[in-house]
Amino acid sequence: MKEVFVGDLLQSNGGDMTVELSGWISAKRDQGKVIFLDICDSTGKIQIVIAESNVTSDMFQAAKRWPTESAVTLKGLMTCSSKGQREIVVGSIALVGGVTKDFSPHPRGCIDIFDESMIPHLLNNRHMYLRNPRVMAILQFRDCLMYHMRAWFHNNRYTSVDAPILTPVPLYDDGSAMSITVHDEKVFLTQCVGYYLEAAVHAFERVYNIGPSFRGEESRSKRHLMEYWHIKAEVAWCNLDEIITSVESIVSFLTEKCHEEQALKIHSVLGTNLCTDGLATPYPRISYEEAIKFLNEKGMTIGFGKSLGSDEEAELSKLFPSRPFWITGIPRTIEPFPYVIDQNDTRITRVADLIASNGYGELLGTAEKISDLQMLDERLKDKGKGGDLRFEFVRDVHQVGCVPHAAFGMGVERMIRWMLNISNVRDAIPFPRIFRRKIAP
Numbered sequence: 001m002k003e004v005f006v007g008d009l010l011q012s013n014g015g016d017m018t019v020e021l022s023g024w025i026s027a028k029r030d031q032g033k034v035i036f037l038d039i040c041d042s043t044g045k046i047q048i049v050i051a052e053s054n055v056t057s058d059m060f061q062a063a064k065r066w067p068t069e070s071a072v073t074l075k076g077l078m079t080c081s082s083k084g085q086r087e088i089v090v091g092s093i094a095l096v097g098g099v100t101k102d103f104s105p106h107p108r109g110c111i112d113i114f115d116e117s118m119i120p121h122l123l124n125n126r127h128m129y130l131r132n133p134r135v136m137a138i139l140q141f142r143d144c145l146m147y148h149m150r151a152w153f154h155n156n157r158y159t160s161v162d163a164p165i166l167t168p169v170p171l172y173d174d175g176s177a178m179s180i181t182v183h184d185e186k187v188f189l190t191q192c193v194g195y196y197l198e199a200a201v202h203a204f205e206r207v208y209n210i211g212p213s214f215r216g217e218e219s220r221s222k223r224h225l226m227e228y229w230h231i232k233a234e235v236a237w238c239n240l241d242e243i244i245t246s247v248e249s250i251v252s253f254l255t256e257k258c259h260e261e262q263a264l265k266i267h268s269v270l271g272t273n274l275c276t277d278g279l280a281t282p283y284p285r286i287s288y289e290e291a292i293k294f295l296n297e298k299g300m301t302i303g304f305g306k307s308l309g310s311d312e313e314a315e316l317s318k319l320f321p322s323r324p325f326w327i328t329g330i331p332r333t334i335e336p337f338p339y340v341i342d343q344n345d346t347r348i349t350r351v352a353d354l355i356a357s358n359g360y361g362e363l364l365g366t367a368e369k370i371s372d373l374q375m376l377d378e379r380l381k382d383k384g385k386g387g388d389l390r391f392e393f394v395r396d397v398h399q400v401g402c403v404p405h406a407a408f409g410m411g412v413e414r415m416i417r418w419m420l421n422i423s424n425v426r427d428a429i430p431f432p433r434i435f436r437r438k439i440a441p
Helices: 007-013 059-066 116-124 132-157 194-204 240-270 288-297 310-317 373-382 389-397 412-420
Strands: 017-030 034-041 044-051 069-082 088-095 178-181 185-188 205-213 227-236 285-287 325-328 351-356 359-368 407-413
Touching: 007 017, 007 034, 007 044, 007 088, 017 044, 017 088, 017 288, 034 059, 044 059, 059 088, 116 132, 116 310, 132 205, 132 240, 132 412, 194 205, 194 227, 194 389, 194 407, 227 240, 227 412, 240 359, 240 407, 285 288, 288 310, 288 325, 310 325, 310 351, 310 359, 359 412, 373 389, 407 412
Parallel strands: 044 088, 285 325
Antiparallel strands: 017 034, 017 069, 034 044, 069 088, 178 185, 205 227, 227 407, 325 351, 351 359, 359 407
């Protein structure tokens, strides 16, 4: 097993030392009797020097033939200049994995991964371009965000609950979900694990799930994928204002931790600054009714009960420069049935959506969940699901000691897109699944 990484060598203190290293050739400069190679691994890259006088003739001639992406292992003396620059003077080097297929442009090269003209090629060969430093930086940022998300849940007494991916019922209409047949039964790939967390929250009181969700409705926007990752949580004895406060704590915490650990790297590799708009809490709020009034004044014709899209959310974000903000009181005609009807205005639900700053759109949603069976049945009837036996397990939970509870759901790729200031959610996931595109690789 590999024990020494490039990052360890670059951060080491002291003078010259003998090292062993394994990695890939990311760049090569042949100067005749001296070959310079950049050797990279998951932690960085370092220059090595292969002098004809320091290695065997066979080694030197072989090194001349090796193309970029060749995997090698080497031994040599690492030196450190007065300016702190490190390089390894090679004593021996061997090929571990050769290259028999050429990819152009070179996967580890200086590629603009956001160039729209390059996207089809980069996606068709995503299995190779995961090696690109910019792609790696985004995915390492994703790992950092997910690590701290789990840490926040752990520190706040949440229990992880692994919910099923196959479900008999979608959150919205059947046509909005992906269906498959299992043992002659039509089932769906999960849109939302809320029904299962609602059952679990009456055991563990604070629960969460991090896993994939699937969208059947076609959308080719910059913030939609067919398969995306969802952070869902539910809390017993909780109302809308309390879950909003918890979410603000999460977003602020993630922003702080990711900025501490990733900001310099993101700037140096991607050339962008990490968004810190989520640090200052609480976030401003605007009601749905106030929002559509404002939009209509701006010339956008929005009737009460219509969903707000990207253009509307971008216009609203101008009200709150450099701040995420909440839209509260979403109409019951828009929201699915499990969410509480506002008793002060029965046209709306006790729901709030968090909208990103700078026009990046909706990040997540929060809601008070129904605990009263009569209200649940009313909402089931509203949505044309009254008497649907598939929902009996949901009704069961509401008939045995059901308590007030609240929930939130966050799209991982949307959060990454906003925080990294990148244009499309497809760049925030290792292998994106996009509408009207073959599922490959």
